[in-house]
Amino acid sequence: MEKWKEPIYITSPVLPELSNFTNQLEKIWESHILTNNGAMHKELEINLKTYLKVPSITLMSNGTIALLLGLKGLELSGEVIVTPFTFPATTEALDWLGLTPVFCDIESETYTIDVSKIESLITEKTSAILGVHVFGNICKVEAIQEIADRYNLKVIYDGAHAFGATYNNEPIGRFGDLTMFSFHATKLFNTIEGGGLVYRDQSLYERLYLLKNFGISGPENVVLSGLNGKLNEIQAAMGIEVLKLVESERLKRKEVQKKYIKHLDGIKGIRIINVNTTDSNSFQYFPIEVDEMNFGLSRDQLHNKLVSHNIISRKYFYPLCSTFEWYSDNKSADAVNLPVATNVVERVLCLPFYGDLDENVILYIKELFITK
Ligand code: T4K
Numbered sequence: 001m002e003k004w005k006e007p008i009y010i011t012s013p014v015l016p017e018l019s020n021f022t023n024q025l026e027k028i029w030e031s032h033i034l035t036n037n038g039a040m041h042k043e044l045e046i047n048l049k050t051y052l053k054v055p056s057i058t059l060m061s062n063g064t065i066a067l068l069l070g071l072k073g074l075e076l077s078g079e080v081i082v083t084p085f086t087f088p089a090t091t092e093a094l095d096w097l098g099l100t101p102v103f104c105d106i107e108s109e110t111y112t113i114d115v116s117k118i119e120s121l122i123t124e125k126t127s128a129i130l131g132v133h134v135f136g137n138i139c140k141v142e143a144i145q146e147i148a149d150r151y152n153l154k155v156i157y158d159g160a161h162a163f164g165a166t167y168n169n170e171p172i173g174r175f176g177d178l179t180m181f182s183f184h185a186t187k188l189f190n191t192i193e194g195g196g197l198v199y200r201d202q203s204l205y206e207r208l209y210l211l212k213n214f215g216i217s218g219p220e221n222v223v224l225s226g227l228n229g230k231l232n233e234i235q236a237a238m239g240i241e242v243l244k245l246v247e248s249e250r251l252k253r254k255e256v257q258k259k260y261i262k263h264l265d266g267i268k269g270i271r272i273i274n275v276n277t278t279d280s281n282s283f284q285y286f287p288i289e290v291d292e293m294n295f296g297l298s299r300d301q302l303h304n305k306l307v308s309h310n311i312i313s314r315k316y317f318y319p320l321c322s323t324f325e326w327y328s329d330n331k332s333a334d335a336v337n338l339p340v341a342t343n344v345v346e347r348v349l350c351l352p353f354y355g356d357l358d359e360n361v362i363l364y365i366k367e368l369f370i371t372k
Helices: 018-031 039-052 063-073 088-096 141-151 204-211 233-264 299-308 339-344 359-370
Strands: 056-060 079-082 100-103 126-132 154-158 178-182 195-199 216-218 270-272 286-290 348-351
Touching: 018 039, 018 233, 039 056, 039 233, 056 063, 056 204, 063 088, 063 154, 063 178, 063 195, 063 204, 079 088, 088 100, 088 126, 126 141, 141 154, 233 270, 233 286, 233 359, 299 348, 299 359
Parallel strands: 079 100, 079 126, 126 154, 154 178
Antiparallel strands: 056 195, 178 195, 270 286, 286 348
16 A cells, blocks of 8 residues: 555644734733743633633643652652553652652553552552553542552542543542643643643642742742742743633544544454543543454554554553663562553554544555555
């Protein structure tokens, strides 16, 4: 088959009309306030709180810094139970705080933390459970909270893929002690780079504000050791405009997902991982699982075939975080403890997924799947 005429990437960022963005920039130029909690930042905070239906939000320069400062804000110590099937940022945030990741295996259906394996990993050093709503699949939040309550642990969610998702009609940001969202360009909602923490305990706001602003509480007061995690006014302006487009992008992605399901469902050896086409989905990625025996090609062979035809699929999240060289002394990182994740990481492929994805591309992908 001939190559697709141009590269089709995993995503295409949601971009506002340029004139709408420049109108916002004009306001920034007039104000001369470029960063440090300016008017745009304040406006975006309010708009996001409303959109996400959460009582509190703290905006940050990116999702990784948000996670890092969120963990710091909760004053964790010792060990944190986390999954290895995630973007490196999740466990790197733990590393930077001197916290030890204790790797827990994942469920084979959703790739989220396997709740049945958490308890056996808890020691007297455990301070928290860090769940990842990977690909927008929601962790078993109630069961996790039940364990956390029994052992007096904090619960943090990496919700980088879960912006706008709900669980049993509850906004996803209302679970656990903190949820991090990424506002990176590749996310459903973006501020170019950016991130945020949402939480119920409003007393955290002050502490998180200090943490992202060098611990400075006033012109002559530095009260704790923070760093620079601020979202600037240009990022916030982008966010204000992109947020206006998020609902229509979600609707478009819902239709794209339905088309993918229609065209790929039933292909032997291919499992569509997230079949949820209701409004509870975050519509962030479209991952599939490739079973080589039944499909006839391995995930890597399919990936290479797609890429050579200009369909730039991605092997998220290969390699597993537990295989990073610096965890070689961490016993929980041993593959024998992580059989599901070790298997799944060789089989998952994310296909291009965004609102303006043409159905013809999906049909072309289907052709590539069925012509071996
Ligand atoms: N936790 C989880 C579970 C995460 O997935 C992430 C980030 C984080 C934490 C950390 O959040 P942040 O600190 O990033 O806010 C991308 C993103 O950089 C990263 O944000 C994201 N997860 C990860 C899953 O994907 P790469 O290295 O795959 O990005 P890149 O540059 O290869 O982009 C993918 C494709 O998107 C490109 O081939 C083309 C397209 N693209 C990309 C950019 C940046 C565009 O069309 N325009 C763009 O501006 O990491």
